[in-house]
Amino acid sequence: MKRIVKKVAVLGSGVMGSRIACHFAGAGIPVLLLDMAADGPDRNRIVNDALASAVKSSPSPVYTKDVVKRIATGNFEDDLKEVATCDWVIEVVVERLDIKQQLFEKVEQYRTPGTLITSNTSGIPIHLMCQGRSEDFIKHFCGTHFFNPPRYLRLLEIIPTPGTDPAVIDFLVEFGDHILGKTTVLCKDTPAFIANRVGVFSIMAIFSLMDELGLSIDEVEALTGPMIGRPKSATFRTADVVGIDTLAKVAKGVFENCPEDEAKQLFVIPAWLERMVANKWLGDKTGQGFFKKIKNDRGASEILVLDLKTFEYGPRIKPKFASLEAAKLIETLPAKLKMLMSGQDKAGEFYRQFHYNLFAYVSHRIPEISDELYRIDDAMKAGFGWEIGPFESWDAAGVAKTVEAMKAAGFRVAAWVEEMLAAGHHAFYTIENGKRKAYDPVSKACKLLPGSDAFIILNNYGDKTVWKNSSCRLYDIGNDVLALQWNTKMGTIGGDVLSGIQTSVEKAESGFKGLVIANEGANFSAGANVGLIFMLAVEQEYDELDMAVRLFQNTSMRVRYSSVPVVLAPHGLALGGGCELSLHADKVCAAAETYTGLVEMGVGLIPGGGGTKEFTLRAADEVQHGEPENIPLQNRFLTIATAKVSTSATEAFELGIYRTGHDAMIINQDRRIAEAKRSVIELYDSGYVAPVPRTDIKVLGRSALGALLAGINGMQKGNYATDHDALVAKKLAYVMCGGDLSAPTLVSEQYLLDLERQNFLSLCGERKTLERLQSVIKTGKPVRN
Template sequence: MSEKLLVCRAAVLGAGVMGAQIAAHLTNAGVDTVLFDLAAKEGPADGVVLKAIGNLGKLSPAPLASKSLAEAITPANYDSGLELLKGCDLIIEAIAERIDWKQDLYKKIAPFVSPTAVLASNTSGLGINKLADVLPEELRHRFCGVHFFNPPRYMHLAELIPAKTTDASVLEGLETFLVTQLGKGVVYAKDTPNFIGNRIGVFSILSVIHHTQQSGLGFDEVDALTGPLLGRPKSATYRTSDVVGLDTMAHVIKTMADTLPDDPWHQYFKSPAWLDALIGKGALGQKTGAGIFRKVGKDIVVLDLEKQDYRPADRVAAPEVVEILKERDPAKKFAALRASAHPQAQFLWACFRDLFHYSAYHLKDIAETARDVDLAIRWGYGWSLGPFETWQAAGWKQVAEWIAEDIVAGKAMSSAALPDWVFDGREGVHGAEGSYSPARDAKLPRSSLPVYKRQRFPDPVLGERFAPGETVFENEGVRAWHDGDGILVISFKTKLHTVSDKVLSGVQEAIAIAERDFRGAVIWQPKEPFSAGADLSGALGLLQSGDLKGFDAMVANFQATSQRIKYSLVPVVAAVRGLALGGGCEFQMHSARTVAHLESYIGLVEAGVGLLPAGGGLKELAVRASNAAGPGGDVFAELKKVFETIAMGKVSTSAVEAKELGLVRKDDVVAFNAYELLHIAKQEALALAERGYRPPLPARRVQVAGEVGIATFKMLLVNMLEGRFISPHDYEIATRIATVLCGGEIDRGSLVDEDWLLRLEREHFVALAQMPKTQERIAHMLKTGKPLRN
């Protein structure tokens, strides 16, 4: 049994950008957190930290899952607050990257650290063993490195770096905490400069810089080649450098130069002259408004080295190179890149070749297995495939021969030979049995730590397969399957998991099967999003062909499916991550319980396409308002909280905010690790079943706000219309939303049933759908993916 890390309270030392955001994410996870920094020279002693906490609400993307969480962070300083450390179980040091400063701080805090607390340094590349040298003997076995990637709330990767003295049980406890409580993907790195992610990731950037210079391509051209076309983020290479900060970039390069004198690629570990020049001018990238790229009005301009000035950023990937990159077969793609005479293709081959060469040469020193390298790059840099996966997919032996040829011909960045294991007859480094470890000369399986049993489908590397479960029912819209644990899993098969008529009939059929043969059901998608909502193109088709009857029947069937979820005789749990919009949001509203991943973006967005929610969403909000108000209570006050959310089509920026918006219930569950979502949802379904689950009784006495409520909402809307905050069509939509939420033009306090509210939803939905302005909005959304304000 591995030791558990019990974290009642945590401390973060250093309220800089990283420290404050780590404190924010601990707070997101419900950990009582103290944030430390130096005592302020003027004003309150905790002034430095108070300013940092205040700044968290201004950052984008938001470090806090809800702005209100900022108040939960306790500010402290090193002069008067060290007593607070005694009650902390986990202490994360995140001060500036200077070994002498860190060591001085450790000496200062050591007397206040509890005998069971874990101390971890969030360094991006300093020596962990060296840092441990100054610690008292009794603290050394509880010290290690933990490297969060920026921004810590969103980046999945956390590197764990043991010191020679770290206890295995301490590492296992911390790993378990990071995985489940903070939602991280943990990779163990050896104590080498920059660890795994930045060692390989920054080398990749350095090789791109080198080959950009060699090939004479523009920075915008390189970004057009090294972004989504390669399965990497839109910010590609140079825009990423601007976002990270050119000064940070130069600092990391300098760290590599200073700490890796014997690296065969050492000559490339220096900032190019243009980078030093930009930093000298104070053009540090996004934070200063100018870097390699700059925004001028609405236009983006890019640095042109020949002109020594900015020019419009308009260079793109050449059509013939785009064709090569679209090739589905990686072996053919790499052969074509290498054979092409086009400078862009030559550039890409050279970048891949040197990345593969570097990764293979250093694998043994920096990581236990090739899996650790690939996952570190995917989770830390957002690539869809890591370097070893890319190489293996392209044909290991052939690519290895090409790299060796280029090394001999003097084309590679370094003349260092590839390690012998590359040529031992292997077809790659990943397989069903595990991933290759040069130190042990064997393929090692994934970690057997109990926390990973919670991941039914962990993030697979190339060559890994996880059993898909046993299919019970399948149609064009859904697949219903199980693992023999009594829970039926319902997964959608449509693009973006939109809700089509086949999905509706599939969900109804699957629930009938679950009631008969299972203890509960979970609606879960193997990949994001949960659901982007109703299938708009199908709906528009029915409207344009004038089939109103068919259109009305489709809406009625949508409502019937939501009601089927709500009144199922076994609990139906919605496991949400990513987008849950429109009908996707309504399905989770009708489930017995929602388990939402922290990064769930939930909203009833129908107003944006000129419609109102009609899959039971407004009905459900009216029922909840009536329940919250209680008999004879003020229903309107409850409706006011959600009206703006629906009329403005607001989408939550986290699962926590979805609760605040009233789209997710207070007692629904927020999960932090996306790969644990299915496990948690199944446990919730089983727990409900264990308690002898019954669906709610039909809502037959729903108290409504009636015509007085509608009139009050209209007054708010008229002011907005006259102030030109909304268009006449927005006014039309919002008035109809208000009408349904308030139960129609009837007396205030009247009692209605769910069918009454569903009929109102349907009538107003069908009426809006027939309006030319709504049809324009739908067509515009389908064409551009953006809402039209008409």
Template sequence: MSQKLLVRRAAVLGAGVMGAQIAAHLVNAGVDTVLFDLPAKDGDPNGVVTKAIAGLAKLSPAPLASKSLAETITPANYETGLEQLRDCDLVIEAIAERMDWKQDLYKKIAPFIPAHTVLASNTSGLGINKLAEVLPEELRHRFCGVHFFNPPRYMHLAELIPAKSTDPEVLEGLETFLTSALGKGVVYAKDTPNFIGNRIGVFSILAAIHHTGTFKLGFDEVDAISGPLVGRPKSATYRTSDVVGLDTMAHVIKTMADTLPDDPWHQYFKSPAWLQALIGKGALGQKTGAGIFRKAGKDIVVVDLDTQDYRPADRGAAPEVVEILKLRNPAEKFQKLRESQHPQAQFLWATFRDLFHYSAYHLADIAETARDVDLAIRWGYGWSLGPFETWQAAGWKQVAQWIADDIVAGKAMSSAPLPDWVFDGREGVHAAEGSFSPAKNAKLPRSTLPVYQRQRFPDPLLGEVFAPGETVYENDGIRLWTDGDDIAVASFKTKMHTVSDAVLDGLQEAIGIAEQKFKGMVIWQPKEPFSAGADLSGALAALQAGKIAEFEAMVANFQATSQRIKYSLVPVVAAVRGLALGGGCEFQMHSARSVAHLESYIGLVEAGVGLLPAGGGLKEIAVRASQAAGPGGDVFAELKKTFETVAMAKVSASAFEAKELGLMRAADKVVFNAYELLHIARQEAAALADTGYRPPLPARRIQVGGDVGIATFKMMLVNMLEGRFISPYDYEIAVRIATVLCGGEIDRGSLVDEEWLLKLERQHFVELAQQEKTQARIAHMLKTGKPLRN
């Protein structure tokens, strides 16, 4: 049984961009954290760190899940603060990438590090064994590398790099902590320069740079064909370099050149002249406002190597290449790319070929299995498939033969042969039983560490299938399933998990089944989002056809479903991940408990499409305000906290912020690892059931803000209208939202029931839906995905 790593307090050494963001993510996770740096030359000795903590608020995307967390980070410096290390259980060093600086710091801190504490270096490529040499013998067993990817809050990957002396138990404890507490996907890397993610990822960028020149393509053309069309992020190749920073890119390339002299691809490990020229001009990418790309007014311009100047970034993917990339069959796609004479197709084949070649050649040196390489690239670079998965999907043997042919013909970047195992008759490296390990010459299964037993559906690799559970009930909108335990799981089948009539009817049916046969029910989707809200296209069609009664019946059914969730005799728990908008937000508001992944973006956004929340969301806010105010209390003060959230269609930037906005409750849970969400939601449902769950009693005496509340909200809105923060139509929608929240034009402090508020919601929703401006907003949202401010 491995030792649990108990982290009450952690220290991060180095308050640069990376160190400060790692500290931010530790406090996101509720870890008391001290952030260290050099003492300031004058004034407050902790000034360097204090400034870095203040800088966290300006970074985008935000490293902190709530702005208020900044003040929980303790600033310290290496001269006066080292005593604070004595009560830290985990120390992460994240100073600049220089061996001598890191080693000097280790010598300085070693006497202050307690006998149980784990020390880890967040280096992106320096030798872990070399770093360990200066540590005292007893500390070497508790030292390893842990490489977070930037930005640490959002990037799933954390590479764990053992030194020869690291205790396996220390690694298992840290792996468990990184997985559950910080929500990471952990991959073990060998102690080789740049580890796995950057070794393969940066090589793929170097191959793209090389072939961009060979096939004489523009940087914008390369980005057009190497992004979403091939299952990679929108930032594709060159925009990614701009985001990372061209100086950082050049540094990583230089590290590869300096530390990998024997790599058969060594001749390509150099920054091209154009990259050096941009760095020389101070055009370092996104952080300086210009790099390979820059904004010129509203337009984007790109560096043109022929003219040595910027030109409009208007070269896209060639239609014939797009047609090839749209092919469903990967084998056919790769064959067509290889056969095509178009330079863009030739570029894609060449970059994939060299990536496969490089990955296979180096697999044995850098990783234990092919799984580690594929997951590192997916989690660290955001690709939908890793290099080995892509190769296997395209037909292992045929692609291997093509690569070998190209090596012989001198077309590949290196003449190094493919390893023998590539040609041993295999059909690939991944299968249901595991992934190939060259060292063991066998397919190794996934880790059996207890933390992974919480992941019912881990991120699947090609060839891996996880049993879908036994279907209990299904219609066109939802599937209700079970693993044979006491908790049923309802998953939506619609696109973006929108709420259609079939989803509404299905949920009501599912709750009936759960009440009869199960202890509880969880609403969970196998993939993000949780739910993008009501099915707008269906609603718009009914409106335009003038079927108002049918439309009103749909709204009533929506409210009935929310109420069915709230008053179910077994606890219904919402497991939220990604977007939970409109109706999706309302369902989680009505559930017995919400369990939300940290990256949950929750909002009642109906105002953006000219409507108001009418799935019981406004009613629920009014009920909560009345309960919080207490008999005879100030309901308006409570309503005011959430009114702007709804009227301005605000969406939370994290699950913590959803609590601050009043869209989640204090007792709702926040989960850091998305793959643990289902497990925790089921546990929560079971715990509620086991402690004698009963639904709340119907709210029949809800105190409302009434006419005075509406008048006060109107005064706030008039100021916003006059300041041009909102349009006249925004004003009209917001007044209706205020009217429902305050229970209508009745006396302040009147007592109403839920049905009264639901009827108000329905009435105003149906009236708004018939307005031309609302229908224009809905149509615009369906067409462009963006709100129309008319």
């Protein structure tokens, strides 16, 4: 019988519990959220306050505020019996074994046999929690460890007990992947499981190296952040966010409960860390930790950093290392890591010592915490935000060469690594026909990674390259489908990318079913190349600027009117030009975490790659019988005029960027490219016919223009918009109304594109627009002028 989860109970509404409830609700599943009964008439005050606090928190735990409607609240005394109506019960109460066991005893009085029952513990052995419970309870019980915040950190560790039914584990792995969008990693019931075991080891190893090499906190942050594919929060900022007491607790837990761990001494808490815990300097939760935010003499916010020798806070200092400066010129992370580890300065020594420590440690954790090395990499990428995992990093450095260097430096690797190299396997990962294989220490062979057919990673198709230029690469991903990606900074779109899109459409039309456009890395696209626009505008190269805008518009229309389907699979940022491409695709398969919008107003421009035209066209199509014709137009105008960016793919549907019933949200980001490929095949096989250019778009002319201009003037007089904001908004209104027409008129797409381009170019000649563009180039943010 196929198991279906129609309703979930979450027991405990603290930071984790309330956010787990929000994530399930965001996935479309009704939730019952319970906590202790409060004194007084409002017995649900504790749970309701916790949920309200979670929804107001930043970053938001919900895709849209409406998600909360799927969460019902209650308390353990009055409402625990309601777990009988739930298909999955998740315990998220305080980390004390006795309290958890007592709660499970009560739950079993009401739980329906066959119901899933799991704990979100991060530190208590899973098998101890179900002692004394019934056979059915034990059979359906395991650990499901979500990482905080559950919406954004994609790791879900699943930890079975000896009594857990294997079918339950199989179901949770699949459910976590397909429904919750998680990287589900099967773990053994060992202290701290996988991610925290390796992640906290990494942090403690860095603490030790910092003392040994005499590095400051600022220096360590520079060495351990994005430069090596780690989050911007690097090491110490991560500790502040997680909680310094939590970090110390996990480290102590490993030290006390892992007597056979060869690196056990690294988990001993440094004296300065003990002092911080004693001082209650625990990070964000107490307002200060390794960093402290203050208001300076000018009233501006300033971040101070702790000096671990004096225990006083002082201004941050930007460190400089020769190795880091040289590495900035290297584009790919594997090549960058290899270079950094060969550096001859203090940074190079740090990278060698740290990675030798890390490589040795993870080699010895097999088979203790996992039988498969890829699970450790998956856990670190999904749980700690590493761009590549430790074994992938080891591959980048060169396994055989590094092992010899490690031996010379006194580091001992596990025997299975030596056996792997002796047998002729020179890397932990290999790629064959676009499929990734990982070395398996048990069978001593390379095995295909699970889900290889469901996940498409474009970088695995390097040997299937059909065409490329300096920015783009076009792959044959099988089944007569092509896929294009580009590798520019932040996915910005310039001439090379536009040429690449046009060429890719052309090649797809000559013998293929269609084209997928997607990028890997952090973002799909941050929009058009602002630097190029600024340069051409400052030098008053208006003919070239006109050609550049025409090229973008023509590319958008080439995507729209291709003779084969073109499907986009955006994720992360999909702004400006990245959003405009989505507006013109046959279908969009967007990751749930896609932040998209037409943001050109912020830099003093209007959308010039077809975005203004497309929003005008959609507004005309949205007019309902009996509805004032200007209402959809006003809504679309405001979305552009306020540079509204969706906080999720769900909100992008609400903004009308994605089309309900047509485009798709893919909750597991890793599946979006495979889903886009499936959509291309489905569209083609169902008898795809290219759409016909529109000539029947009804624009409203002066009547609507007058209303929009009146609204803009009101915002300007109320000081809600600067004079330049008003000027740009008026240009936008002019285009969206079809110009100064005396009456509503039917126009073509090309008519609107011409209006769009002309007004975009006119704004490029405005001094304040140039100031905004320059500010974005220098600081990443537009100046308000």
